[in-house]
Structures are given as C-alpha cells and as structure tokens.
Amino acid sequence: MPGGALHYPLWTPYELYGRVDYVYGWKAWNERNGFTAAQGMMNAFETGLYLVYAWGVLGGSKGEGRKGATVLLVGFAAAVMTLSKTVLYWLNEYYSGFDNIGHNSTFDLILLWIIPNGAWLVFPSVMIFTLGSEIIDGLAGPSGSASGSMKVE
Numbered sequence: 096m097p098g099g100a101l102h103y104p105l106w107t108p109y110e111l112y113g114r115v116d117y118v119y120g121w122k123a124w125n126e127r128n129g130f131t132a133a134q135g136m137m138n139a140f141e142t143g144l145y146l147v148y149a150w151g152v153l154g155g156s157k158g159e160g161r162k163g164a165t166v167l168l169v170g171f172a173a174a175v176m177t178l179s180k181t182v183l184y185w186l187n188e189y190y191s192g193f194d195n196i197g198h199n200s201t202f203d204l205i206l207l208w209i210i211p212n213g214a215w216l217v218f219p220s221v222m223i224f225t226l227g228s229e230i231i232d233g234l235a236g237p238s239g240s241a242s243g244s245m246k247v248e
Contacts (some may be wrong), residue, residue: 096124115207117195130187137180144173164233167226174222181215 096102097110113120123131151166165231188196 096121111207115199115203117198122195123232134180134184137176141173141180143174143175144169148173154213159216164230166197167230167233169227171223174219176221178223181212181219185216186213 096113099106102110109119117123118128118131122128151162151169151237163189188194196204199208
C-alpha cells in the first residue's frame with residue numbers, strides 16, 4: 096500500500112490501480128475483504144505452474160514423450176486456472192453491482208480496467224486452445240481416433 100516500506104519503487108504503479116479497482120486498495124484492506132488475499136494465494140500456485148511449464152519448454156521437454164505430455168498438461172492447467180480466476184474476478188464485480196470499479200469514468204474503466212484485465216481472458220484462452228489441441232492430437236494418435244479404451248461418440 097502507498098506509504099509502506101515496499102511501495103517505492105517497485106509497487107508505485109499499484110497506487111493508481113488501487114484507485115481504479117478498490118479490491119487492490121484501501122477500501123478492501125479496511126473492510127478486511129478476503130478476496131484479494133485469497134486471489135494472491137491462488138496466484139502463487141498459478142505462478143508455480145507457469146514456472147514448471149516454462150522450465151519444461153525451455154529445457155526442451157515439450158516434445159519428449161511422457162515429459163512433453165506432462166509439460167503440456169501443466170501449461171494447460173495453468174491457463175485454465177488463469178482464465179477461471181479472471182472470469183471469477185469479473186463476475187465478482189458484476190454480482191456486487193460493480194462495487195469496486197463502478198466509480199470510474201467510462202474512459203478510465205476501459206483504459207485502466209477492461210483492457211488490462213481483458214488480456215487475462217484473451218491470452219489464457221489462446222493458450223488453452225493451442226495446448227488443448229496438442230493434448231487432443233496426442234491422445235488421438237496418428238490415425239486421428241481416440242487411443243486406448245477411451246471411445247468418443
């Protein structure tokens with residue numbers, strides 16, 4: 096928070112964001128709103144998944160049998176987590192009557208909330224589609240049909 100020991104210089108931009116979105120500002124802090132802290136805990140787990148995915152991809156494991164499949168699955172899970180968490184975040188605003196962002200002008204809302212937060216909908220969706228397609232291709236095998244005992248009708 097502004098004035099805190101860690102605020103300057105790393106977290107200075109969040110002072111503006113805390114004024115745009117009260118979930119990250121003094122309002123939520125003073126009301127002891129647990130959403131921000133709960134989301135932060137989920138962010139830590141999600142970041143761990145992305146680090147495992149990046150390590151696997153940069154280490155060249157993405158195309159190697161079981162290791163590659165594991166890397167794909169971890170990346171897919173991380174992207175689903177990001178998308179789900181972001182949808183929850185947007186729905187929380189909708190169902191609270193836009194309690195944390197409704198005070199903004201239309202211009203500020205679009206520029207400082209919708210566009211930045213929209214990226215957390217678009218990029219994970221692309222990742223889910225891309226990695227999901229690779230997972231399906233791997234499960235379908237060279238013939239294009241489901242392998243093993245799975246039968247899709």
